[in-house]
Amino acid sequence: xxxxxxxxxxxxxxxxxxxxxxxxxxxxxxxxxxxxxxxxxxxxxxxxxxxxxxxxxxxxxxxxxxxxxxxxxxxxxxxxxxxxxxxxxxxxxxxxxxxxxxxxxxxxxxxxxxxxxxxxxxxxxxxxxxxxxxxxxxxxxxxxxxxxxxxxxxxxxxxxxxxxxxxxxxxxxxxxxxxxxxxxxxxxxxxxxxxxxxxxxxxxxxxxxxxxxxxxxxxxxxxxxxxxxxxx
Amino acid sequence: xxxxxxxxxxxxxxxxxxxxxxxxxxxxxxxxxxxxxxxxxxxxxxxxxxxxxxxxxxxxxxxxxxxxxxxxxxxxxxxxxxxxxxxxxxxxxxxxxxxxxxxxxxxxxxxxxxxxxxxxxxxxxxxxxxxxxxxxxxxxxxxxxxxxxxxxxxxxxxxxxxxxxxxxxxxxxxxxxxxxxxxxxxxxxxxxxxxxxxxxxxxxxxxxxxxxxxxxxxxxxxxxxxxxxxxxxxxxxxxxxxxxxxxxxxxxxxxxxxxxxxxxxxxxxxxxxxxxxxxxxxxxxxxxxxxxxxxxxxxxxxxxxxxxxxxxxxxxxxxxxxxxxxxxxxxxxxxxxxxxxxxxxxxxxxxxxxxxxxxxxxxxxxxxxxxxxxxxxxxxxxxxxxxxxxxxxxxxxxxxxxxxxxxxxxxxxxxx
Numbered sequence: 298x299x300x301x302x303x304x305x306x307x308x309x310x311x312x313x314x315x316x317x318x319x320x321x322x323x324x325x326x327x328x329x330x331x332x333x334x335x336x337x338x339x340x341x342x343x344x345x346x347x348x349x350x351x352x353x354x355x356x357x358x359x360x361x362x363x364x365x366x367x368x369x370x371x372x373x374x375x376x377x378x379x380x381x382x383x384x385x386x387x388x389x390x391x392x393x394x395x396x397x398x399x400x401x402x403x404x405x406x407x408x409x410x411x412x413x414x415x416x417x418x419x420x421x422x423x424x425x426x427x428x429x430x431x432x433x434x435x436x437x438x439x440x441x442x443x444x445x446x447x448x449x450x451x452x453x454x455x456x457x458x459x460x461x462x463x464x465x466x467x468x469x470x471x472x473x474x475x476x477x478x479x480x481x482x483x484x485x486x487x488x489x490x491x492x493x494x495x496x497x498x499x500x501x502x503x504x505x506x507x508x509x510x511x512x513x514x515x516x517x518x519x520x521x522x523x524x525x526x527x528x529x
Numbered sequence: 530x531x532x533x534x535x536x537x538x539x540x541x542x543x544x545x546x547x548x549x550x551x552x553x554x555x556x557x558x559x560x561x562x563x564x565x566x567x568x569x570x571x572x573x574x575x576x577x578x579x580x581x582x583x584x585x586x587x588x589x590x591x592x593x594x595x596x597x598x599x600x601x602x603x604x605x606x607x608x609x610x611x612x613x614x615x616x617x618x619x620x621x622x623x624x625x626x627x628x629x630x631x632x633x634x635x636x637x638x639x640x641x642x643x644x645x646x647x648x649x650x651x652x653x654x655x656x657x658x659x660x661x662x663x664x665x666x667x668x669x670x671x672x673x674x675x676x677x678x679x680x681x682x683x684x685x686x687x688x689x690x691x692x693x694x695x696x697x698x699x700x701x702x703x704x705x706x707x708x709x710x711x712x713x714x715x716x717x718x719x720x721x722x723x724x725x726x727x728x729x730x731x732x733x734x735x736x737x738x739x740x741x742x743x744x745x746x747x748x749x750x751x752x753x754x755x756x757x758x759x760x761x762x763x764x765x766x767x768x769x770x771x772x773x774x775x776x777x778x779x780x781x782x783x784x785x786x787x788x789x790x791x792x793x794x795x796x797x798x799x800x801x802x803x804x805x806x807x808x809x810x811x812x813x814x815x816x817x818x819x820x821x822x823x824x825x826x827x828x829x830x831x832x833x834x835x836x837x838x839x840x841x842x843x844x845x846x847x848x849x850x851x852x853x854x855x856x857x858x859x860x861x862x863x864x865x866x867x868x869x870x871x872x873x874x875x876x877x878x879x880x881x882x883x884x885x886x887x888x889x890x891x892x893x894x895x896x897x898x899x900x901x902x903x904x905x906x907x908x909x910x911x912x913x914x915x916x917x918x919x920x921x922x923x924x925x926x927x928x929x930x931x932x933x934x935x936x937x938x939x940x941x942x943x944x945x
Contacts, residue, residue: 349678350695350696351678351679351680351695351696352678354663354665354679354682354695355665355678355679355728357661358661358663358664358665358682358728359665359728359729361658435698436698437698438661438663438682438684438693438698440661440662440663440684441661441663443661444661444662451887473941474942477542477941477942481538481541481542481545484545484546484548484549485541485545488545488548488879488887491879491880491887492879492880492885492886492887494658494659494885494886495659495661496659496661497659497885497886497887498887499659500886500888501887501888501889508541511537512537512541514533514534514537515534515537515538515541517531517533517534518531518534518535518537518538521531521534
């Protein structure tokens with residue numbers, strides 16, 4: 298009973314703890330994203346100044362370029378950064394044992410932790426997504442803006458995938474399984490980058506979102522194993 | 530919760546391995562393409578089949594126009610090949626002063642041969658590409674001689690065509706109205722099903738677009754002096770166009786190619802805007818599954834269709850489009866692929882050489898991998914029995930159909 302009555306306050310407290318823990322990673326990721334987004338936009342501006350806006354349309358429509366390649370791996374980096382910053386201290390300083398003893402159900406606790414990282418990444422990705430959308434809508438037709446924005450979605454999914462996997466790897470107690478999880482993560486993330494053609498992933502975005510969200514269960518698996526004492 | 534996390538982990542691991550292992554195998558065992566290059570001789574009316582391998586001299590064989598095969602053909606040296614295929618090697622012949630005045634009853638010169646040269650390719654990858662729904666319109670009759678990059682794009686709606694000025698990203702209502710009216714007056718039914726154009730200022734002339742309307746009629750549309758030029762292509766009755774390809778080669782007599790909904794190919798003549806069906810012996814062609822290469826010359830039109838089953842070469846008379854030669858090269862499975870069939874029960878790939886889309890494709894099912902699957906399953910079962918591991922036993926059962934893809938995850942992850 299005591300656990301249940303304490304839960305809402307405890308959830309808030311965990312949320313506050315996670316925000317404090319990830320604040321540096323969050324601002325670093327936001328800074329990195331802002332830098333590469335501005336770099337991409339300046340690159341397009343440079344093309345417009347030197348070759349004219351017609352060239353941007355021509356290259357985009359005939360050469361399958363979206364001028365956003367410089368931001369391609371940034372969401373992935375952000376996902377890794379936030380995931381590691383959030384979960385590594387739990388294992389390094391053995392804080393996870395203490396965390397798991399907090400008066401809060403295990404799954405709610407983990408979901409609150411993951412929701413914090415997920416939310417922070419969503420804020421970063423949304424800022425970038427909107428910035429690109431607003432910039433492009435001024436210079437190209439709405440259909441082309443959608444084309445560019447849809448092309449960035451697999452990169453964000455790769456970012457979330459990297460986040461969930463880095464969390465699962467950090468929360469795992471055995472080094473052998475950590476390595477295997479990391480290899481599987483590398484394989485899954487690669488799948489989002491193997492086809493560079495714009496619009497290539499449009500048909501699989503919905504199933505990919507579902508699979509990405511299901512990856513949260515990998516973290517649950519790691520926690521369960523940790524509680525079972527499967528630690529090196 | 531724990532069970533679900535296990536299921537997800539194993540499912541993800543099996544999926545990743547099903548893609549990664551065949552990919553790694555293909556990367557480590559590259560094999561050269563065995564497809565030969567063919568030309569049709571206007572002099573001997575035979576196929577000239579050339580095969581070349583890195584570091585080796587090309588093997589050139591003269592093969593009968595119909596039903597011939599390489600093994601029964603005559604080997605010829607490079608110099609004879611040059612003389613037999615002057616439409617391709619006329620520069621070599623001119624350099625040695627060997628180009629005759631007349632070939633197959635036609636007066637020839639290097640200039641004449643060059644003027645009638647044409648080369649066109651299209652691949653399923655290009656045909657199946659995802660387009661954003663905006664196209665560019667060039668000016669076919671520029672003030673200066675050279676073509677310039679397009680200044681306007683357009684979208685096709687349910688009711689018409691809408692032009693957009695690239696400079697300020699606004700709609701050009703006047704041009705949109707003029708083109709819509711011109712197209713509707715010629716019988717174009719919006720929206721368009723297919724559009725084909727070569728948008729580049731590097732070409733010598735612009736023929737605009739070949740467009741297929743919602744009823745499957747084919748139109749030739751371009752911008753001349755800012756005004757619309759719309760012409761309907763005359764097709765045989767009851768034919769519904771499915772895919773069109775504009776050509777724009779130095780030989781202007783052919784406007785492009787087209788296939789209908791029955792996958793029958795047609796050549797579109799510029800003169801009279803007529804779609805001429807290729808002889809039925811040519812066979813059907815699905816441009817969404819097969820790549821097309823056309824080499825045109827003063828004498829003949831040589832076409833190669835390449836698909837998953839191999840390549841087919843056809844030669845047509847340049848004037849009458851009569852079939853004058855036919856040779857097929859079925860796909861030969863390499864030893865490397867045969868070995869893979871014993872290891873992998875199936876392969877999973879996210880990409881394909883036939884389109885530019887990313888989605889999972891399970892293919893290359895092989896029952897030959899069943900013995901290996903059985904062996905691996907038995908190994909896993911014995912290990913599971915020793916360790917009294919239920920998960921590993923399930924893994925053994927899955928290894929039987931899924932082979933090495935299930936064996937590795939259950940072996941490596943099923944130790945606790």
